Amino acid sequence: MATERTLSIIKPDATKRNLTGKINAKFEDAGLRIVAQKRIQLTEAQAGKFYEVHAERPFYGELCEFMASGPVVVQVLEGEGAIAKNREVMGATNPADAAAGTIRAEFAESVGENSVHGSDAPETAAVEIAYFFSGLELVG
């Protein structure tokens, strides 16, 4: 399997509860390398642009408001099959469906406030990484 990079976001529900270190430990324990990371405060407009693909969904407004409700940690994770591996470590979108030991099973509060985001495919990973990071910020 090829080495990949994926975009990860530690969401406001998790940064508020001081869970950044515990979540990063899950990534690193799974063999994912954090090759870029920064803590930022998104505006609703910036969150809206990031989640543009969901613009028609009924939860879009709530999602943008939540993502701008506190700091997020945006990061690039690298490793063998990093996109699928990260999704495995995160667990299902709805914490009620997430497998035991996954980030969302342990930490997520609800389907909306679900602690982490991860890219779902190589094409989206490339677009999402470029939304937050320049090439110079990716230090493998």
Ligand code: CMP
């Ligand atoms: P994420 O993986 O970041 O991708 C889109 C996000 O939309 C998802 O995680 C959830 O945070 C949010 N989301 C998905 N479904 C719902 C829902 N039914 N209600 C509220 N938010 C949702």
